[in-house]
Amino acid sequence: MHLFIALGGAECFLLAVMAYDRFVAICRPLRYPLIITRALCLQMLALACVGGFALSLTLTTLIFLLPFCQSHEINHFFCDIPAVLFLACSDTRANEIAVFVVCMLILLIPFLLILLSYGFIITAILSIHSVQGRSKAFSTCAGHLLVSLLHYGCAIFIYIRPKSCYTPEQDKVVSLIYTNVTPMLYPMIYSLRNKEVQGALGRLLESSSQVRRQPKAR
Numbered sequence: 345m346h347l348f349i350a351l352g353g354a355e356c357f358l359l360a361v362m363a364y365d366r367f368v369a370i371c372r373p374l375r376y377p378l379i380i381t382r383a384l385c386l387q388m389l390a391l392a393c394v395g396g397f398a399l400s401l402t403l404t405t406l407i408f409l410l411p412f413c414q415s416h417e418i419n420h421f422f423c424d425i426p427a428v429l430f431l432a433c434s435d436t437r438a439n440e441i442a443v444f445v446v447c448m449l450i451l452l453i454p455f456l457l458i459l460l461s462y463g464f465i466i467t468a469i470l471s472i473h474s475v476q477g478r479s480k481a482f483s484t485c486a487g488h489l490l491v492s493l494l495h496y497g498c499a500i501f502i503y504i505r506p507k508s509c510y511t512p513e514q515d516k517v518v519s520l521i522y523t524n525v526t527p528m529l530y531p532m533i534y535s536l537r538n539k540e541v542q543g544a545l546g547r548l549l550e551s552s553s554q555v556r557r558q559p560k561a562r
Contacts, residue, residue: 345423346404352499353396353450359492360454361388363461366485371468396450403446406439419512421523425503426515447503455496462489491526498522 368379407425413433420427425443429436462485469481498518 345407345425345428346400348422349403349425350397350400353399354393355396355495356450356454356499357392357395358389359488359495360457361392362488363458363492366488367461367465369484370465370481399446399450403443406442410434410436410439421516421519424515424519427512430512444504447500451496451500451503455492455500458492458496491529494526494529495522498526 365380368376372379403425407428410429410432411434412431415431418424418427418431429439429443432439465481465485469478472478472481498521501518502515502522
């Protein structure tokens with residue numbers, strides 16, 4: 345549980361950092377090399393990882409201080425917070441408040457910062473007069489925005505709600521989306537915007553089509 349929450353929290357912070365990167369690239373393009381330096385990138389990466397692991401350790405410790413006097417079999421794919429809280433046989437309101445506070449720090453605040461960044465980005469894109477310029481600016485941000493909406497939407501649905509609303513089967517489906525489907529979209533969303541990757545994919549498809557058109561030997 346600690347590793348899952350820590351890595352998920354670090355990913356949430358990194359998505360917010362990426363939104364800031366796109367904000368500077370679109371709204372402050374001339375100052376981008378001065379603002380987004382290698383040192384700043386390493387600092388933000390370190391803060392994201394340390395913040396995710398520290399908040400995860402606090403939350404995991406609070407949850408496993410609870411007594412579990414019922415079945416220890418978790419009705420889930422992995423050791424997730426709502427599924428474990430559901431097994432506790434004592435009053436979990438204080439722990440649910442702790443979960444809510446940590447989720448506010450990991451989910452809601454970064455997500456609001458992302459929405460704020462994209463508010464400025466959309467305003468800047470609309471001020472671009474050329475259609476080609478708008479299209480290029482939008483393509484820079486579309487993939488990240490799609491991933492952020494999927495990741496934060498599913499995570500907020502799972503974690504920011506009371507224990508009484510816990511539904512195991514529904515949670516499994518939603519968890520499957522943000523733990524498997526969303527990461528599988530990353531290569532397609534980010535890599536296919538790269539011209540070298542597009543060229544390599546085009547050559548691969550062209551060569552495969554040529555192989556199919558060749559006559560088979562008798």
